Amino acid sequence: MSSWRTTKRFRPGGAVPAGAEAAGARRAPVVVDCALYDKGIRRPGEVPLQDALDAAEASEDCFVWIGLHAPLTEDLAEIAAAFHLHPLAVEDAVEAHQRPKLERYDDTLFLVLKTIVYVEHDALTATSEVVDTGEIMVFAGDKFVVVVRHGSAPPLVELRQSLEADPARLAHGPAAVVHAITDRVVDDYLLVADKVEDDFERLEEEVFSPRPSNDAERIYQLKRELIEFKRAVLPLARPLERLAEGGLPGDGSGFDAYLRDVADHLAQVRERLVAFDELLDSILSASLAGVTVRQNTDMRKIAAIAAILAVPTLIVGIYGMNFEHMPELKWTYGYPTVLVVMVGACALMFRAFRRNDWL
Numbered sequence: 001m002s003s004w005r006t007t008k009r010f011r012p013g014g015a016v017p018a019g020a021e022a023a024g025a026r027r028a029p030v031v032v033d034c035a036l037y038d039k040g041i042r043r044p045g046e047v048p049l050q051d052a053l054d055a056a057e058a059s060e061d062c063f064v065w066i067g068l069h070a071p072l073t074e075d076l077a078e079i080a081a082a083f084h085l086h087p088l089a090v091e092d093a094v095e096a097h098q099r100p101k102l103e104r105y106d107d108t109l110f111l112v113l114k115t116i117v118y119v120e121h122d123a124l125t126a127t128s129e130v131v132d133t134g135e136i137m138v139f140a141g142d143k144f145v146v147v148v149r150h151g152s153a154p155p156l157v158e159l160r161q162s163l164e165a166d167p168a169r170l171a172h173g174p175a176a177v178v179h180a181i182t183d184r185v186v187d188d189y190l191l192v193a194d195k196v197e198d199d200f201e202r203l204e205e206e207v208f209s210p211r212p213s214n215d216a217e218r219i220y221q222l223k224r225e226l227i228e229f230k231r232a233v234l235p236l237a238r239p240l241e242r243l244a245e246g247g248l249p250g251d252g253s254g255f256d257a258y259l260r261d262v263a264d265h266l267a268q269v270r271e272r273l274v275a276f277d278e279l280l281d282s283i284l285s286a287s288l289a290g291v292t293v294r295q296n297t298d299m300r301k302i303a304a305i306a307a308i309l310a311v312p313t314l315i316v317g318i319y320g321m322n323f324e325h326m327p328e329l330k331w332t333y334g335y336p337t338v339l340v341v342m343v344g345a346c347a348l349m350f351r352a353f354r355r356n357d358w359l
Contacts, residue, residue: 030075032067032149033160040167053082056143063173064144067156071148083144084108093137096150100232102239102247109249111138111178111239113185114232115153118195124203126217130225131192133232138181140174140249147181159184172255175248179255182240183262189233189269196229197272200279207287215287223280230273233266240266304353311349312342 034052036043039061047055049066056062066079073094080090086105092098092112103110115134124130134153139146147156163170163180170176199222207215244259315338 030068030071032069032155033157034064034066035160036062036064037170037173038062040169040171042164050078050082053144061171062143065160065174065177066144066146067160068146068148070150076148079146083139083141083146085139085146086110089137089139093139093148096135096137098135098137100236100239102242104247107141107249109138109140109178109247111140111182111243112136113138113182113236115151115185116189116192116229116232117152117154118192124199124218124222126221128218128221128225130196130199130222131229133228136181136185138178140178142174142250145174145177147177154188156181156184173250175250175255178243178248179258179262182243182259186236186262186265186269190265192229193269193272193276196226196276200276200283204279204283207283216284219280219284219287223277223284226273226276226280230277233269233273236266237263237270304349308346308349308353311345315342 031049034049036047036052036055038059052064052066056064068075068079071094073090076085076090076094079085080087084106085108089103089105089108089110092110098112100114101112113136115136117132117134119129119132121128121130132152134149134151136153136156137148137150139148149156159180163176203215203218203222240259240263244256244263246256248255248259
């Protein structure tokens with residue numbers, strides 16, 4: 001009884017057909033790792049995948065942990081048959097795009113987690129991608145754990161190595177693996193929330209800066225990304241509660257307190273997302289109010305300029321009438337006097353508008 005590790009794509013019934021690689025059918029390895037653990041210690045050597053469950057059941061303290069990445073239906077066929085996985089759960093694991101949930105099929109637990117990865121960007125624009133989601137599906141029984149990753153879900157190599165360095169913890173079997181994965185996913189939520197908060201702070205500073213700008217498109221983009229974040233986090237609360245109430249496979253009662261701690265961390269993320277949503281609404285309202293204020297300021301400037309131009313227009317309009325005693329015709333100093341009056345009146349009006357912040 002030993003572990004089995006591969007770097008080749010797993011295909012039931014044989015290797016990749018000849019010529020498939022040349023035809024461009026080559027894919028990344030589907031089976032990332034498959035190991036047999038006895039009392040928390042990984043056994044060296046190799047064991048055929050189809051015999052992994054039999055090998056685990058041959059010893060009371062053994063279990064199998066298989067990691068898969070983006071498998072197809074044919075990739076999961078032999079694994080599903082070996083571990084008696086429910087067809088509906090297998091279909092969900094292949095198609096992905098599932099909401100966080102916890103299902104139990106006979107003695108097998110099926111857990112779906114949404115992962116969140118922060119997308120680095122120099123500046124927030126109307127098309128910036130802030131978060132990217134992936135999925136982790138976990139099949140867990142008394143003697144096995146099958147983990148399926150899709151999309152941008154981060155590899156679990158470091159997590160596996162961390163557990164292997166703690167045999168006492170890993171000796172609890174699949175329950176330890178399920179707890180470690182959920183804990184890692186929720187901790188990543190907290191890290192992403194910190195970085196998203198930095199984006200909010202930068203956006204808030206720009207909205208309230210004296211430099212005029214139109215931030216509505218960027219705000220709406222951030223709101224869309226926040227909705228994607230919430231879709232990953234909010235539905236996970238109930239599955240975590242069910243796990244903490246004794247939903248772990250095997251004797252997982254020792255992890256109930258740890259799962260409640262994970263649920264508490266998830267509650268912190270949920271509270272921060274609610275606060276982000278409220279803050280974003282306030283920022284949007286402030287941005288729209290700023291646009292309105294700038295429009296009113298522009299309209300006041302236009303009105304002030306129109307009022308100043310109305311004075312010479314009025315005087316010139318009077319000259320267009322047929323008066324006999326027009327300053328320009330009957331009075332030697334009439335014309336320059338009128339010009340001085342026009343300039344003086346315009347200057348006085350400009351000063352008055354300037355003093356009242358209309359110009």
